[in-house]
Amino acid sequence: MSSSQSAGRTAIIGAGVMGETLLSGLVRSGRRVDALLVGEKRHERATELEERYGVAVVSNLDAATRADTVALVVKPQDMGEVLAEIAPVLRPGQLLVSLAAGITTAFIESHVPDGVAVVRVMPNTPALVDEGMAAVSPGSHCSEAQLAEAESLMASVGRVVRIPERQQDAVTAISGSGPAYIFFVVESMIEAGVHLGLPRSTASELVIQTLVGSGKMLQETGTHPTVLREQVTSPGGTTASALRELEVHKVRAAFLAAMEAARDRSRQLAEGS
Ligand SMILES: NC(=O)C1=CN([C@@H]2O[C@H](COP(=O)(O)OP(=O)(O)OC[C@H]3O[C@@H](n4cnc5c(N)ncnc54)[C@H](OP(=O)(O)O)[C@@H]3O)[C@@H](O)[C@H]2O)C=CC1
Numbered sequence: 001m002s003s004s005q006s007a008g009r010t011a012i013i014g015a016g017v018m019g020e021t022l023l024s025g026l027v028r029s030g031r032r033v034d035a036l037l038v039g040e041k042r043h044e045r046a047t048e049l050e051e052r053y054g055v056a057v058v059s060n061l062d063a064a065t066r067a068d069t070v071a072l073v074v075k076p077q078d079m080g081e082v083l084a085e086i087a088p089v090l091r092p093g094q095l096l097v098s099l100a101a102g103i104t105t106a107f108i109e110s111h112v113p114d115g116v117a118v119v120r121v122m123p124n125t126p127a128l129v130d131e132g133m134a135a136v137s138p139g140s141h142c143s144e145a146q147l148a149e150a151e152s153l154m155a156s157v158g159r160v161v162r163i164p165e166r167q168q169d170a171v172t173a174i175s176g177s178g179p180a181y182i183f184f185v186v187e188s189m190i191e192a193g194v195h196l197g198l199p200r201s202t203a204s205e206l207v208i209q210t211l212v213g214s215g216k217m218l219q220e221t222g223t224h225p226t227v228l229r230e231q232v233t234s235p236g237g238t239t240a241s242a243l244r245e246l247e248v249h250k251v252r253a254a255f256l257a258a259m260e261a262a263r264d265r266s267r268q269l270a271e272g273s
């Protein structure tokens with residue numbers, strides 16, 4: 001990703017898996033470390049982040065006071081508590097970028113002073129290798145420049161699309177949780193290889209390169225996945241036998257049910273459960 005410099009200071013509150021992924025991407029993309037802050041209360045974790053990135057780790061209040069843009073990367077269940085903590089120091093013109101599943105911009109806006117802009121983002125973990133997919137939606141009073149700032153934050157770790165907020169729960173189910181489904185398929189294929197008698201290391205190499213090659217074909221040829229699948233499926237051959245078993249075991253229906261469940265869980269998280 002290209003190097004990007006924000007106009008102001010950016011804070012990340014919630015430096016777990018996704019928060020650290022964003023932090024590392026911002027550092028890799030060339031953001032000045034002295035323009036970054038992390039809000040973290042656990043001393044051990046703060047030391048770890050300071051040593052790893054050279055970033056200042058401060059209290060949430062300090063982070064929210066000193067930053068122009070605050071990325072909220074805590075669990076949805078912790079969002080109300082964090083907003084209550086930082087609301088007293090937030091001021092009009094600041095930008096809050098929430099990466100939390102389910103949490104709506106309306107919920108955040110109702111917990112912060114008028115004039116604080118909000119953008120909702122759904123990222124995913126391939127951001128760790130600058131191949132993230134993020135979908136962004138502006139809140140009710142977010143300027144074009146503030147939306148562009150949120151996009152630039154996420155563009156430092158991958159691709160970004162703008163979507164209407166009503167699509168965010170579906171996006172969460174598809175690309176937010178998506179890497180987990182892919183890793184699940186990879187795990188299952190490696191195990192199958194072992195069942196078929198391959199050494200685990202061989203099975204892993206075969207499956208991972210098959211995944212990478214297939215992904216590249218999809219991206220570089222732009223050919224529809226159905227056509228690519230048909231190209232592999234020789235009449236009366238091995239692939240047709242395998243695909244029939246996947247249909248018999250209702251794998252396609254299982255994917256639909258799984259993603260509906262993820263979307264529904266995202267909606268529930270919005271209600272605080
Ligand atoms: N993981 C993923 O693939 C994705 C995650 N997200 C979203 O990102 C958010 C974080 O998820 P994830 O990184 O997986 O979860 P983690 O549990 O790894 O990270 C959450 C972090 O928030 C910290 N935290 C909790 N309470 C506070 C607080 N009051 N002040 C400051 N920090 C606090 C936690 O610290 P401690 O451990 O000390 O409690 C932890 O480091 C969620 O809202 C999730 O929906 C979105 C897309 C993808």
Ligand SMILES: O=C(O)[C@@H]1CCC=N1
Nearest residue numbers: 100101172176177178
């Ligand atoms: O599992 C979750 O709730 C988060 C949101 C999307 C991916 N991980």
